[in-house]
Amino acid sequence: MTASAGSSEAASPADDRTVLEAELVVHRGGFTLDLALSVAAGEVVALLGPNGAGKTTALRALAGLVPLDRGWTRIGPDVAEDAEARIRTPPERRQVGVVFQDYLLFPHLSAQENVAFGLRARGVDRAEARGRADAALARFGLAEHAAKRPAALSGGQAQRVALARALVGEPRLLLLDEPLAALDAGTRIEVRADLRRRLAEFAGATVVVTHDAVDAFVLADRLVVVEDGRVVQGGTPSEVARRPVTAYVAQLVGLNLYRGVGAGGTVTLDGGGVLVGAHHDDGAVFVSFRPSSVTLHRRRPDSSARNAWPVTVEALERQGDTVRVALAGQPDVAADVTPLAVAELGLEPGTRVWAVLKATETEVYPA
Amino acid sequence: MTTRRQRVGGLPGVLVPFAVLAVLFLVLPVVGLVVRAPWRTIGTELTQPESLEALRLSLVCATLATLLCLVLGVPLAWVLARGDVPGRSLLRALVTVPLVLPPVVGGIALFTALGRRGIVGRWLDEWFGISLPFTTAAVVVAEAFVALPFLVIAVEGSLRAADQRLEEAAATLGAGRWYVLRRVTLPLVAPGLAAGTVLCWARALGEFGATITFAGTFPGTTRTMPVEVYLALQRDPSAAIALSLVLLVVSLVVLAGLRERWLGTSR
Numbered sequence: 001m002t003a004s005a006g007s008s009e010a011a012s013p014a015d016d017r018t019v020l021e022a023e024l025v026v027h028r029g030g031f032t033l034d035l036a037l038s039v040a041a042g043e044v045v046a047l048l049g050p051n052g053a054g055k056t057t058a059l060r061a062l063a064g065l066v067p068l069d070r071g072w073t074r075i076g077p078d079v080a081e082d083a084e085a086r087i088r089t090p091p092e093r094r095q096v097g098v099v100f101q102d103y104l105l106f107p108h109l110s111a112q113e114n115v116a117f118g119l120r121a122r123g124v125d126r127a128e129a130r131g132r133a134d135a136a137l138a139r140f141g142l143a144e145h146a147a148k149r150p151a152a153l154s155g156g157q158a159q160r161v162a163l164a165r166a167l168v169g170e171p172r173l174l175l176l177d178e179p180l181a182a183l184d185a186g187t188r189i190e191v192r193a194d195l196r197r198r199l200a201e202f203a204g205a206t207v208v209v210t211h212d213a214v215d216a217f218v219l220a221d222r223l224v225v226v227e228d229g230r231v232v233q234g235g236t237p238s239e240v241a242r243r244p245v246t247a248y249v250a251q252l253v254g255l256n257l258y259r260g261v262g263a264g265g266t267v268t269l270d271g272g273g274v275l276v277g278a279h280h281d282d283g284a285v286f287v288s289f290r291p292s293s294v295t296l297h298r299r300r301p302d303s304s305a306r307n308a309w310p311v312t313v314e315a316l317e318r319q320g321d322t323v324r325v326a327l328a329g330q331p332d333v334a335a336d337v338t339p340l341a342v343a344e345l346g347l348e349p350g351t352r353v354w355a356v357l358k359a360t361e362t363e364v365y366p367a
Numbered sequence: 368m369t370t371r372r373q374r375v376g377g378l379p380g381v382l383v384p385f386a387v388l389a390v391l392f393l394v395l396p397v398v399g400l401v402v403r404a405p406w407r408t409i410g411t412e413l414t415q416p417e418s419l420e421a422l423r424l425s426l427v428c429a430t431l432a433t434l435l436c437l438v439l440g441v442p443l444a445w446v447l448a449r450g451d452v453p454g455r456s457l458l459r460a461l462v463t464v465p466l467v468l469p470p471v472v473g474g475i476a477l478f479t480a481l482g483r484r485g486i487v488g489r490w491l492d493e494w495f496g497i498s499l500p501f502t503t504a505a506v507v508v509a510e511a512f513v514a515l516p517f518l519v520i521a522v523e524g525s526l527r528a529a530d531q532r533l534e535e536a537a538a539t540l541g542a543g544r545w546y547v548l549r550r551v552t553l554p555l556v557a558p559g560l561a562a563g564t565v566l567c568w569a570r571a572l573g574e575f576g577a578t579i580t581f582a583g584t585f586p587g588t589t590r591t592m593p594v595e596v597y598l599a600l601q602r603d604p605s606a607a608i609a610l611s612l613v614l615l616v617v618s619l620v621v622l623a624g625l626r627e628r629w630l631g632t633s634r
Contacts, residue, residue: 063539064538064539065535065538065539090538091535091538091539092538092539092540092541092542092543093541094539096539097539097540098536098539100532100536104530104532104533104535104536106533106536106537106550106551106554107533107555108554108555108557117537117540117542117550118540118541118542120550121537121540121541121542121543121546121550122541165540166539166540169540169541
């Protein structure tokens with residue numbers, strides 16, 4: 001894994017372990033993708049972002065399925081594409097393995113033939129290709145399914161066949177497009193854990209595209225958050241989770257996030273309201289904290305908590321063992337409380353309560 | 368009156384008699400053919416040298432015409448389905464003209480193009496000494512002209528339906544264009560290609576109007592089964608029925624084969 005640069009830096013420093021380096025610019029109608037990416041050998045980078053952010057376009061550009069309008073792609077020692085120099089290696093001659101969103105296994109071929117396909121296409125003779133395909137299927141625990149057509153495989157099995165097919169040619173770069181999106185919630189957890197182990201074994205560079213924060217956090221060593229075709233944040237999952245810089249990421253990781261101006265430990269929020277933070281950062285800052293750090297009270301408490309402000313309940317939503325309460329006030333805030341607290345406080349839309357937050361529960365960091 | 372169950376979207380009862388009539392209308396002529404066939408003499412009727420000659424010629428010409436349609440039609444279907452050519456919808460409309468054109472008109476049109484005085488035929492005659500009309504080749508050309516749209520439409524449809532992302536997946540696995548075509552695209556469109564080929568062949572086998580106009584009725588070279596049936600009807604109706612029965616059997620075998628081999632397995 002590469003030592004990642006600061007939280008706003010998407011690319012890690014280029015060294016000889018860097019497998020993928022790319023500067024991707026693709027125009028599509030009114031949309032522009034403009035994204036720099038660098039991935040080291042053995043590293044798993046997740047492109048995380050909402051639908052329509054351009055993640056899949058980036059992946060397709062790396063695979064050579066979409067031409068770059070500007071920029072370049074380097075895979076290993078080869079310049080796979082350079083828009084200015086008009087160099088463009090077609091997908092079939094890039095050392096890239098791709099796992100597509102719904103796997104795109106060839107429906108008319110067996111699992112074994114699907115895995116052997118790339119070897120055969122690259123001129124490996126039939127017997128050897130079959131042998132290597134069988135070995136790959138066995139490694140993925142699919143030996144007894146080798147003769148089955150994709151239609152006869154479960155979602156999890158199909159995903160592993162797709163991964164085996166992408167890896168059997170020993171690519172330098174592995175690209176996965178929403179690898180877990182086609183699975184139902186039950187198998188997803190198991191397949192995700194399995195995929196994580198497989199990716200950890202892979203020696204090349206891996207780029208995973210996903211809009212699911214959990215997938216990204218479990219699978220990736222480093223996140224690159226993409227919104228509207230641009231990188232908005234990069235860093236390790238814990239860095240991004242602790243210090244989100246956009247509403248999208250904050251919501252994704254379930255944090256309250258505010259922008260404001262810090263002065264002497266107090267942050268005046270852009271949207272109104274004042275919060276006292278644990279850290280002292282002056283100037284433009286973000287303040288974030290967990291909804292579970294917020295407590296609700298009937299009356300203004302006389303506790304040591306530094307932050308207390310009146311709010312009105314807007315909505316209640318059950319989330320597993322807790323209830324997410326959306327509250328309007330200065331500022332608006334989300335709180336996670338127990339069902340018992342909801343009953344005791346008689347919370348319902350319109351109820352007026354006090355929100356309380358300890359300064360030590362907040363993260364304050366430069367914007 | 369019996370009580371009728373009324374379901375939303377159910378069949379309005381008034382349609383049923385018409386549907387029954389339609390089935391009778393389609394089936395009765397076939398039944399008539401079977402009932403009125405000269406079963407006692409059918410063996411001798413069909414083993415007449417002219418009959419066997421006509422059947423052989425029909426099968427050979429229909430097969431050659433189908434091959435010609437495959438060679439020309441698959442690339443055309445490709446261009447229509449995938450090509451980035453200007454005026455594609457106009458092109459598609461032109462391709463379907465033989466479907467709606469009366470076959471006799473098709474025959475006349477072939478004359479004006481490929482006849483000895485035709486706009487292309489004259490050069491064929493002048494430069495190569497080739498004269499197409501009234502030859503077995505003319506039969507093949509006439510059949511192909513009429514049957515080609517069937518193949519093109521079927522193949523174009525299945526090319527459109529085939530998931531092009533599978534071809535992209537193949538490319539990322541290292542497959543060049545020809546390999547993708549051979550191992551991915553063709554297998555994906557195989558059911559449509561097979562259905563189109565059979566339809567094309569059946570249409571070529573039954574071709575009458577354009578054939579008799581462009582190729583004539585010469586025994587052994589251009590007198591195919593449909594032409595033979597037509598001529599037989601003038602001198603010996605029972606022979607015409609016997610020959611028709613043969614064409615019916617061939618058609619039914621083709622239809623049955625089509626259903627079981629391709630429609631049945633594609634689920």
